[in-house]
Amino acid sequence: xxxxxxxxxxxxxxxxxxxxxxxxxxxxxxxxxxxxxxxxxxxxxxxxxxxxxxxxxxxxxxxxxxxxxxxxxxxxxxxxxxxxxxxxxxxxxxxxxxxxxxxxxxxxxxxxxxxxxxxxxxxxxxxxxxx
Numbered sequence: 001x002x003x004x005x006x007x008x009x010x011x012x013x014x015x016x017x018x019x020x021x022x023x024x025x026x027x028x029x030x031x032x033x034x035x036x037x038x039x040x041x042x043x044x045x046x047x048x049x050x051x052x053x054x055x056x057x058x059x060x061x062x063x064x065x066x067x068x069x070x071x072x073x074x075x076x077x078x079x080x081x082x083x084x085x086x087x088x089x090x091x092x093x094x095x096x097x098x099x100x101x102x103x104x105x106x107x108x109x110x111x112x113x114x115x116x117x118x119x120x121x122x123x124x125x126x127x128x129x130x131x
Contacts, residue, residue, distance in 0.1 A: 003029075006039035010047035020050060025064055058087065 007014045017039075020026045024045050029037035039047075049070065053063045065083060071077045111121040 001039050001044070003037045003039065004043055006037075006047065011051050012047045016023070017047065023060070025050060025060060025067070057091070062087065073093045 001009065003014045003017055006012075006017060010017075012020075017026070019039075021028060026043060029039055029043065032038050046067065049067065050063055055064060058066065062083065066080070069080050069083075108122045108125055115117075
């Protein structure tokens with residue numbers, strides 16, 4: 001199938017398919033006699049794998065590792081689980097940071113009178129020197 005059909009079948013845009021090919025995330029597509037890219041069912045399956053991995057927030061580097069594990073029949077599921085657990089730990093850290101930021105902003109918003117006066121604890125905090 002051509003790149004437009006591959007995009008429709010995989011849910012990945014043609015632009016991203018070309019990009020994934022350029023960085024080696026997927027193999028170079030076969031070319032027709034007229035030079036058009038031709039994609040196999042295996043290519044489509046790999047593109048769907050990439051799309052689902054991206055939807056879960058995996059980095060391209062991790063996706064490359066996951067594809068390697070997926071294609072390796074002698075892989076250990078423990079290697080896949082370890083990679084997922086590492087990512088979960090990073091997500092937990094990010095969530096904690098975002099929650100802390102949210103709590104700080106919530107506190108500042110609660111301290112602000114929100115009236116017609118110019119004094120504002122939100123702006124005062126943002127302009128303060130301490131971090």
